[in-house]
Amino acid sequence: MKRTAxxxxxxxxVLPRPGEGADADRSAALATLETLGTAVRLRxxxxxxxxxxxxxxxxxxxxxxxxxxxxWPGLRSAVLAxxxxxxxxxxxxxxxxxxxxxxxxxxAEVLRFSGTTSLPEGRQLVEYTLSSLLxxxxxxxxxxxxxxxLDAGQRVASLLTEFALRLGRQNGRGVAFDVPLSxxxxxxxxGLNADTLSRIVSGFKASGLVEQPGRHRFIIRDWKGFFAxxxxxxxxxxxxxxxxx
Amino acid sequence: MKRTAxxxxxxxxVLPRPGEGADADRSAALATLETLGTAVRLRxxxxxxxxxxxxxxxxxxxxxxxxxxxxWPGLRSAVLAxxxxxxxxxxxxxxxxxxxxxxxxxxAEVLRFSGTTSLPEGRQLVEYTLSSLLxxxxxxxxxxxxxxxLDAGQRVASLLTEFALRLGRQNGRGVAFDVPLSxxxxxxxxGLNADTLSRIVSGFKASGLVEQPGRHRFIIRDWKGFFAxxxxxxxxxxxxxxxxx
DNA sequence: CGCGGTCTTGATACTTCTCAAGTCGGGTGG
DNA sequence: CCACCCGACTTGAGAAGTATCAAGACCGCG
Numbered sequence: 001m002k003r004t005a006x007x008x009x010x011x012x013x014v015l016p017r018p019g020e021g022a023d024a025d026r027s028a029a030l031a032t033l034e035t036l037g038t039a040v041r042l043r044x045x046x047x048x049x050x051x052x053x054x055x056x057x058x059x060x061x062x063x064x065x066x067x068x069x070x071x072w073p074g075l076r077s078a079v080l081a082x083x084x085x086x087x088x089x090x091x092x093x094x095x096x097x098x099x100x101x102x103x104x105x106x107x108a109e110v111l112r113f114s115g116t117t118s119l120p121e122g123r124q125l126v127e128y129t130l131s132s133l134l135x136x137x138x139x140x141x142x143x144x145x146x147x148x149x150l151d152a153g154q155r156v157a158s159l160l161t162e163f164a165l166r167l168g169r170q171n172g173r174g175v176a177f178d179v180p181l182s183x184x185x186x187x188x189x190x191g192l193n194a195d196t197l198s199r200i201v202s203g204f205k206a207s208g209l210v211e212q213p214g215r216h217r218f219i220i221r222d223w224k225g226f227f228a229x230x231x232x233x234x235x236x237x238x239x240x241x242x243x244x245x
Numbered sequence: 246m247k248r249t250a251x252x253x254x255x256x257x258x259v260l261p262r263p264g265e266g267a268d269a270d271r272s273a274a275l276a277t278l279e280t281l282g283t284a285v286r287l288r289x290x291x292x293x294x295x296x297x298x299x300x301x302x303x304x305x306x307x308x309x310x311x312x313x314x315x316x317w318p319g320l321r322s323a324v325l326a327x328x329x330x331x332x333x334x335x336x337x338x339x340x341x342x343x344x345x346x347x348x349x350x351x352x353a354e355v356l357r358f359s360g361t362t363s364l365p366e367g368r369q370l371v372e373y374t375l376s377s378l379l380x381x382x383x384x385x386x387x388x389x390x391x392x393x394x395l396d397a398g399q400r401v402a403s404l405l406t407e408f409a410l411r412l413g414r415q416n417g418r419g420v421a422f423d424v425p426l427s428x429x430x431x432x433x434x435x436g437l438n439a440d441t442l443s444r445i446v447s448g449f450k451a452s453g454l455v456e457q458p459g460r461h462r463f464i465i466r467d468w469k470g471f472f473a474x475x476x477x478x479x480x481x482x483x484x485x486x487x488x489x490x
Numbered sequence: 491c492g493c494g495g496t497c498t499t500g501a502t503a504c505t506t507c508t509c510a511a512g513t514c515g516g517g518t519g520g
Numbered sequence: 521c522c523a524c525c526c527g528a529c530t531t532g533a534g535a536a537g538t539a540t541c542a543a544g545a546c547c548g549c550g
Contacts, residue, residue: 068386072476075394080386093382095390097480123368130375133382137338140385141313141325145340147392148436149320152538183497191393193539198498215496215547231317235342397506428529438507443530460515460528 029128030086030111033060036121037111044108047101050091057114058129059089064108065167065180069188070100079181079189081140084166088132105180139239146232147191155190156200157229158236160210164220165240173211174221274373275331275356278305281366282356289353292346295336302359303374304334309353310412310425314433315345324426324434326385329411333377350425384484391477392436400435401445402474403481405455409465410485418456419466 037060048059048066066083083089083102089110094100113125146158160179168177179186187194204210209226211219220226227233282305293304293311311328328334328347334355339345358370391403405424413422424431432439449455454471456464465471472478 070386070390072390072394072480075476078390078393080389090379092379093386095383095386095480095484097483098390126371126375130371130378133375133378134335134337137378137382137385138340140382140389141315141338141340144325144385144389144392145315145317145323145343147389148323148433149317188393194496195498195540196538202498231320235317235340238342239340439528440508440530441506447530 030060030062033113033124033128034111036125037113040110040112042104042108042110044104044106046104046108048089048091048103048110049101050094050096052096055091057091057112058125059091059102059110059112060128060132061085061087061089062109062111065105066102066108067105067181067185067189068094068100068102070095070098072098077184077188079185081136081143082162082189083136086132087136088129090129090133093133105185106178135239142232142235142239143189145235146230150230150232152190152192152196153200153203154230154232155192156186156197156204157226158232159186159190160204160218160220161227161230161233162236162240163218164223165237165242168220171219174219175223176217176219179216179218275305275307278358278369278373279356281370282358285355285357287349287353287355289349289351291349291353293334293336293348293355294346295339295341297341300336302336302357303370304336304347304355304357305373305377306330306332306334307354307356310350311347311353312350312426312430312434313339313345313347315340315343317343322429322433324430326381326388327407327425327434328381331377332381333374335374335378338378350430351423380484387477387480387484388434390480391475395475395477397435397437397441398445398448399475399477400437401431401442401449402471403477404431404435405449405463405465406472406475406478407481407485408463409468410482410487413465416464419464420468421462421464424461424463 039062040059042064061083063085066087066089068080068083069077070080071077080100082105089102091102094102146155150158163177163179164175166177167180168175170176181189183194183197187197190197201210201212204226205212209220209222209229211221213219227237230236284307285304287309306328308330311332311334313325313328314322315325316322325345327350334347336347339347391400395403408422408424409420411422412425413420415421426434428442429439432442435442446455446457449471450457454465454467454474456466458464472482475481
């Protein structure tokens, strides 16, 4: 089918090529910071928690996906933000009132910095953190926009688009990626009920836009069609696509 | 009535006293920054817009309330965040894809910084901005938690509590404040329909918790009762109350 | 291969949205 | 200073969308 080929052609423009663009910039900045911080490996599910007293500890994600979660008694849990490789995670950015933590959603590796801000070399960390927070703040703003302006189907499409742009690889069948969150985690991120989310994903599969070869694995078969599902997807593309045209 | 007196006693612990605590810290840090930036006065409704090309311009709010707004074609407008005196507003934190701006919600005054980050004195601005962004990121996280976990009534109660803590003054009748947003603005911030918001506020008035002497003026008559309406209010108190116990 | 937890799907109830009509408030001009 | 007028707000009835609950299916782990 000719259209498959043309879709594949577009995908080359859409998905990142390893080692290019922003990836390379990030690596350069990180290389100098690695001498200051200590590397830590985490398994999926391990948590970075803000201690009760004030803390200036900062982590930088080297690899993997993190989820900022909060749980207030009597409320369903909230997923506040997603963090990817390169993101700075200052524990001070977590609200302290509730059980709140950054949880590794996949196997992960981080750099740990503690008390380095006051050192002369600390300026590098401060500037890296600031730049990363600007980025993350824009993403949180978009997250808020998703939740306040979109209906359930558009929200789910937006999140899957984000995952595809961040984690996806193009193959013969489309754009494939492993979802780092459970159904419940995705629902909490989107402010939806998990049952509703399930129904919506089933709808995507029924319409042929998406395939699900395993519980955590997705393939977006029709990128253009899927991308059009959410009016915020062009903005999501700006913030999550790693190679600029 | 004795309970009125006891409520009033509690309010003294709850509301800020001018010139104390965090206010004083902020003033000290700002005093040194004022020589670097240029002061600008804004009228309600004026906008700070991110230019198309990358910009390192940063504003610091000296006075007034700002609203980060975004408008995507075909969607209802989104209110992404609220900014108060002391907040740093780097234009780079605004998503750039949509019509997006920080709008003065009241008469306001800001300090404008442009290209100062590279100067040796710029470190002060960088550190101030970083610290402010950490604060604002925690507030955005709470905003997301509000929208994803609370029902409509709890959301409205949370927002009014925030305004009371930020802008309120205790008087004989309760905690009084001027709402800096229109009904539509509040609804957009909360991800609610303006009609629904109106109904909920009417409910608060009917139950005697709240009074509304003018279109933009509110008085919370029963602080304890009102505070209990939202399970997130203790967290909101942590982030928005300016005097610690 | 079997078990446990996660996911799916249906029927139903409830919250919230939509649309429309009416009311209110406050700023403007006489 | 008062009356007018326009935009913002209020309120109702009905519709739409999403949540809830329960039963069953599936996947992946051991």
